[in-house]
Amino acid sequence: MVLELSIKAFQLYLIMDSYQEKLNILSEMIAFARVDQSIKQSEYQFLVKVASNLGIDKTTFDELLKKKTTKPTLKSQAERIVQFHRLLLLMNIDEEQHEKEISLLHTMGLKMGLPPNGISQVLKVMHKYPNKIVPPEVLINIFKTQYN
Numbered sequence: 001m002v003l004e005l006s007i008k009a010f011q012l013y014l015i016m017d018s019y020q021e022k023l024n025i026l027s028e029m030i031a032f033a034r035v036d037q038s039i040k041q042s043e044y045q046f047l048v049k050v051a052s053n054l055g056i057d058k059t060t061f062d063e064l065l066k067k068k069t070t071k072p073t074l075k076s077q078a079e080r081i082v083q084f085h086r087l088l089l090l091m092n093i094d095e096e097q098h099e100k101e102i103s104l105l106h107t108m109g110l111k112m113g114l115p116p117n118g119i120s121q122v123l124k125v126m127h128k129y130p131n132k133i134v135p136p137e138v139l140i141n142i143f144k145t146q147y148n
Contacts, residue, residue, distance in 0.1 A: 022054040025083060027064050032087050035104050039065075042094045050086075080112040081143050085136060088122065092132040118146040 033043040051061040091101050109119040121142050126132040
């Protein structure tokens, strides 16, 4: 159920500029999934579905699992917010949030140039939603208020 909800939320973000960009984003998601030293089955299934939705075949996905992460270049603020949401979905797919994951997600958001207050607010409000899946429009509105 959580996997299905997360995939549906994620499908809102499938517009990408290039195949390489898709590979880079998936690679970053794989690295984030490994933050607790392993990829859980629920995370793996989510990543496989994301790869499929991005048009990345299983062989290429398996190669990405073996490689070191490349950091995607996110051009616009909207792309950064979308990637932050992807990582938030991935963190919550196994229905566990470890302090290390939350801290890393916060740091990654800062490195993307997202406002610290917006990141903190998203990490707080996620607990108000079923399975901690923050609706995209809620997340976008949080960041919109930070820029006004």
